[in-house]
Amino acid sequence: MSNTDFYLRRLHSISGIAPIGVFLLEHIFTISTVIAGPGVFDAAVAKLAAIPHALLLTLEICFIAIPLLFHGIYGAYIAMQAKNNVSDYGYLRNRQFWLQRMSAWYTFVYLIWHVGYLRIVVKGGGTPISYAFLHDYLSNPIVFVLYAIGLVAAIYHFTNGLFTFCITWGIAVGPRAQGIVNKAAWGLFVVLSGVGLFALTHYIA
């Protein structure tokens, strides 16, 4: 691996945690405000909309769009190169490695659709995002199911990514530490997916 590859891999790894992972957590939090009622969700959206447009757009471009484009495009390049059965790691780890790749591909396609339609076409076209809009949109069962899979795929990719991040950066070194971090990552996956899916059902209630 050349020096440039090494640094690009490290940059790819850290970008998955911050800013992208941090944004994912904030996003799950925002969409989950609907659990407290449609009005609470609309108020959370209004709070974000109160940020001056130029500032919000700059933040979106610098902290979401550019890191995500880098992570997604370089990630697709890594995923096309990697061998999909690293047999030294045992059955569960191999499955996780495979799921990390599969969730990356689904998330990749899902985000083009999700961001392309809701952020660029709808919001960019001047229609504010609201509970009423999402209620209509997600009431289509095909859209709902594809969104539910997209949510779980992105969360799995992030939480398993937290685990592999801890290995990549030498935070979890021995088998015991790696076992603990892996369990914690699975726990986080269950909690975030549970909350996220529960929230999603509120949009069609």
Ligand code: HEM
């Ligand atoms: C919701 C958006 C995303 C988040 C929060 C996210 C987060 C992460 C995290 C935290 C890691 C772990 C880094 C490490 O192991 O050191 C990771 C790895 C990875 N991501 Fe993403 N990611 C996202 C989207 C994508 C997309 C769209 C792709 C493109 C196909 C992708 C491809 C990859 C690949 C291939 C790896 C493994 C890298 C390796 O094995 O070294 N990710 N991601």
